[in-house]
Amino acid sequence: MTVQHLPGTDRSETEALRGRIAEALERARRRTIGLTECLDEAELVAQHSRLMSPLVWDLAHIGNQEELWLVRDVGGREPVRQDIDQLYDAFKHARADRPALPLLDPAQARDYVGTVRDKVWDVLDRSPLHGRDLVRDGFAFGMIAQHEQQHDETMLATHQLRVGEAVLAAPPTPARGVAVTGEVVVPAGEFTMGADSDPWALDNERPAHPVHVDGFAIDAAPITNEQYLAFVDDGGYERPELWSERGWAHRMEAGLTAPQFWDQDGGGRWWRRVFGVMQPLRAQQPVVHVCWFEAEAYARWAGKRLPTEAEWEKAARFDPESGRSRRFPWGDGDPTEALANLGQHHLEPADVGAYPAGASPAGVHQLIGDVWEWTSSGFEAYPGFRAFPYREYSEVFFGGDYRVLRGGSFGADQVACRGTFRNWDHPIRRQIFAGFRLARDLRSDER
Template structure:
């Protein structure tokens, strides 16, 4: 993400960089992706509750429209398109996911029409807004970046819903993923020293702010995420039944749930693990990063391997690089493209490790962005000097020891919502998300 500031030739003062083209492009890309994902799904698939962990798909569609109406129209002075009853109906905090199917929701036809009407009004209103407004919501186009990222984050959630869906077969057309030669896992030494955490970029979220420096001791980090093949050794050696490797709460939880392998893995047939990936049942690819593991599973594997999960500061140190130069992405400041990382959702699964040499960090760490979210050992909290903006419910209400931080994005994450400083978080029992991990250890 480039800086929004450039220098005025006449005064030498910073001048806001035009942000409207980026806002239009990102909003348009998100809506096009929504259409691709849901095209052809019957009404029952859109309205059914496929899992108590997820909303009915039609709720998400109308929620996106309502969120956009609130922030890109009403908050910026435009007339409301609907009455405030929609605000309550599509409020994520008022209605838990498991109960949303019982609400008087818009039909799919009504929800899509609402989303189209709001988008048309938002783009029209955008043209009337000043590029150089000092208002906090408009500075650098922040609120438009917030809405575009919010929509893409919900599309990743919709991908998880579609993976959980069993009432209808969902087999999307998937882009080809690189099939590189076998990549060797090894450890990369990261020297200790200061690391810049966070971002003050225009579209950074409040939990990424303020940018600041912390000290990180020397450490070693795996060059690639842990693969299915690696994790299968842990499973086959009885890792899920040996309490030595597990956080006590995690072991009690997997015992109570009868969990013996990652979510969507299927029992071995002829000595080969299978997995379900949307409408496919296929042999488990050993060279892809393991996904659909919770924090407890990742932590147990790391202990079994004689290692640990990295802290989020260590993860960001590896992504930014040990040479002290700030970078937006592991490879530099150029926005991600298909050569850097597996992002955007159209591959419908992780790529084998070693598939994106252009995306490696300056220290030779691969795959830090894309493919799978990476669990860290850190709990979620605000940085020193944190200020909630523009509402507490995005970040602040989740601060505390209940949640663990994930970094890096997954194949289902959009480039607009992926950067070295981006922070995700979830409960340590969550498995439906597209999460994996890599291991670290102290350098002695």
């Protein structure tokens, strides 16, 4: 077999790209296996919440997307299981309806994803990694690695929702390194928002474009459990004036009284359920499992607001010294365990101040990892947006009832998390690993 190389590059650069692709695919698959092998067949086929698919559906769906894009499209190979395409089309079946489908059982699903992956290794070996947009710089392989990791985070959320004995384990988060309090002022000015040079950035991150942002102040850290508990203790869930009309209606209908998975014992002490284990509420840990309406109400109680998506990205990426936008708050280098809480290395957010080396040039901490952060912005296309490689990834969601989340959580992998990455969900969703930080307009004496 003759391995092809990128035009204008040497063999080592081409092989380095292949190695990066292989590592991303292998890392995602190890995680998928870890999230499914720890449960018996009954738990894999069960629906632990109507908000989520059975885990066995996610497993086979991961394989089906990999087959569609890498085996059939990039590789030009014959289908492995064309007969199951409709079963695993996320747009044809709502999550609540998936348990009733004639799904592959766990053994069949494992065999299927294994067969597909074997074919993908051969496709990767033979792909030129240049030419049409889908294969240039390994985009399709990067897209599939991101897709699997996104479903792994969804499966991790399903694990949090399931009731029963704890089956997941991970080391504790690092200790708090520095005290982080107060706000950071970001001066008015233009910055470059969105992706330009990242070859694996997805369509909704593109194109890079200039955005003027008025001066604003943003919290140096996400809102903590201690801060949120003050809102709860002050009757925040009993005061309709703090909530929007829609938010209060949802608070009443859903019976919200505290973040999801919080519980108060008879002595008034608060606990949080973490993947089947009840733990005392940690004061300095970012609050997690709150919906957008709860974040909005807290912001009103605190006399502030949620940041816009552009404000969040400027705080995370803009380097005033160089005048350019960086890939991550700390620079252009990939995340490490010293910089951010990503990749399910831990099973919860780390305390505020645990990653001082990951702060932005402005001094804003933990923008990447720990918790997805709600912004005030709806999910819309950037100027010059082009759907690629299919409309259903982003375009069909633009203008809907969604709010953008930024930054990634402890359950997000680095391949699917960067300073430009955009997540979105309905404002009522709490099962996701979401928290928030606050912002405000500058006073005249601060401008």
